[in-house]
Amino acid sequence: MLSRAQALISASALNHNLSVLAARAGARLLLPVKANAYGHGVDLVSGVAAAHPDVWGLAVATPQEAERLARWHPRTPTVLLTPPTPEEAGPLADLGVRLPVSTLAEAEALPPHARAHLKVDTGMNRLGARPEEAVRVGQRLAQRGLLEGAYTHFATADEQDLSFAQEQLRRFQSVLAGLPPVLAHCANGGAVLSFGALPGMGLARPGLAAYGFAPPHLRGVLPLRPVMTVRARINAVHTVYAGETVSYGGLYTAPHDLQVATIGMGYADGYPRNATGQAQVKVGGQRRPVLGRICMDQCMVDVTGLDVKVGDWADLWNAHDLTVSQVAEWGGTIEYEVLTGLGERVERVLVD
Numbered sequence: 001m002l003s004r005a006q007a008l009i010s011a012s013a014l015n016h017n018l019s020v021l022a023a024r025a026g027a028r029l030l031l032p033v034k035a036n037a038y039g040h041g042v043d044l045v046s047g048v049a050a051a052h053p054d055v056w057g058l059a060v061a062t063p064q065e066a067e068r069l070a071r072w073h074p075r076t077p078t079v080l081l082t083p084p085t086p087e088e089a090g091p092l093a094d095l096g097v098r099l100p101v102s103t104l105a106e107a108e109a110l111p112p113h114a115r116a117h118l119k120v121d122t123g124m125n126r127l128g129a130r131p132e133e134a135v136r137v138g139q140r141l142a143q144r145g146l147l148e149g150a151y152t153h154f155a156t157a158d159e160q161d162l163s164f165a166q167e168q169l170r171r172f173q174s175v176l177a178g179l180p181p182v183l184a185h186c187a188n189g190g191a192v193l194s195f196g197a198l199p200g201m202g203l204a205r206p207g208l209a210a211y212g213f214a215p216p217h218l219r220g221v222l223p224l225r226p227v228m229t230v231r232a233r234i235n236a237v238h239t240v241y242a243g244e245t246v247s248y249g250g251l252y253t254a255p256h257d258l259q260v261a262t263i264g265m266g267y268a269d270g271y272p273r274n275a276t277g278q279a280q281v282k283v284g285g286q287r288r289p290v291l292g293r294i295c296m297d298q299c300m301v302d303v304t305g306l307d308v309k310v311g312d313w314a315d316l317w318n319a320h321d322l323t324v325s326q327v328a329e330w331g332g333t334i335e336y337e338v339l340t341g342l343g344e345r346v347e348r349v350l351v352d
């Protein structure tokens, strides 16, 4: 069947981003592929990443994500970043998944073949042991021969003011000083771009940057390339006469006769409904406005004067002149939310 909407995933852009990020971090990468690889398709992204020499492992947020990845890529470490239930820990360890550990009780309960990454809470206040406690937990893990890594997560590394991130880094380094040598990791994309190489860190965890995006004030630091293009087909082309309205609520009134294309992408596919009134798409080589409310499965676009027909593609976002950053801004949100919200009905296709 012809697909109605596609996300084209560029293997060369992803490989490029991984190389430049690893070089800047001075470390191998523990690539976050949680939430379906930020919407890009975890099967496609993990396949490319597992073959990249700068990638040490893949990081995920849920036990289900970890289980699937560990089965697909038994030779590439999978790291689970959030705590499993006690019932899940054993089967995940059996699959080789590296498990996060924050408490002495968790450290004691792990099976003897488990590999643990000590989670340190240095100020995010989301997960992990506070620094004082973390040293004791890490030492116990080391005693049991289970301690492979240690990590923390920055709350503000993508902001201009790095003072709190620097404080978090100091807290993390003081914990590391109380442990035997481990694979330490803390840098998200913002930190890799802002700080570059961090002493003592064997790994870095840039997520959004690996998919091609940097916070606005860090955009020039590395030549990142957006990995995803989303396109959908024109389902219908019709005339709307002057004075008629388009879509739900009749928000848009045609000022003169228009040619309107209906495109197979709506908010159920992740195209933000809040972008109504601002969104544009790329069609027939031009940027054209979306008219009226974005619907669940479709949206309508002014194609007056363009040579387009049913079956042609329109880009909802691309790697060049209509980025997901722009779409997120129209939708009043961030790239992360638009990318991870891309619906299941959009076919992911790996391209060069």
Ligand SMILES: *Cc1c(COP(=O)(O)O)cnc(C)c1O
Binding pocket: 032, 081, 153, 187, 188, 189, 190, 205, 206, 207, 208, 209
């Ligand atoms: C999602 C996540 C990352 C990646 O963050 P980016 O902002 O996408 O670079 C890194 N570490 C942890 C613990 C995460 O949850």
